[in-house]
Amino acid sequence: MKNYLLILIFIFVSNCGYTTVYKNQKTIDFKISIQEMKGDKSINNLVKSKLSKFSSTDSENIYKIEVNSIYSKSVLSRDITGKASNLKLSTRIEFNVIQNEKKQKFSFEENLNIENLSDSYEQNKYENIIKNNFVTTIVEELIIKLSLIK
DSSP: OHHHHHHHHHHHHHTSOOOOTTGGGGGOOOEEEEEEEEEOHHHHHHHHHHHHHHOOTTOSOEEEEEEEEEEEEEEEEEOTTSOEEEEEEEEEEEEEEEETTEEEEEEEEEEEEEEOOSOHHHHHHHHHHHHHHHHHHHHHHHHHHHHHOO
């Protein structure tokens, strides 16, 4: 009886029609050349490394990109002692894209409210993970926009 149930579950799960949203990113054929980076240094380093993964070195379709990033951390609430208890992390990245003398501007923003941790090392580690997630999402959105440009 257990075998029949497992086989039945396998058949339904394997035929559910799941496909990834970013399925065409493997076939992207363009080169990304970063011209200038302004703003938050750690965000810019993440953007540069993530964009290099999508850049094809032998493509003739070249996008020249200027990056301006802003990262902010603001206090939403404090506890009785005055210590910040809730924080808002925000990242805004603007991309100026130039292709064949045609300029376009893309702007993306990500926000997240978090609780402040008592351990500052763990707090910094957690914030770095969030920064990485912000940049990953924003770069994927940019790649989708770039792939739609004709």
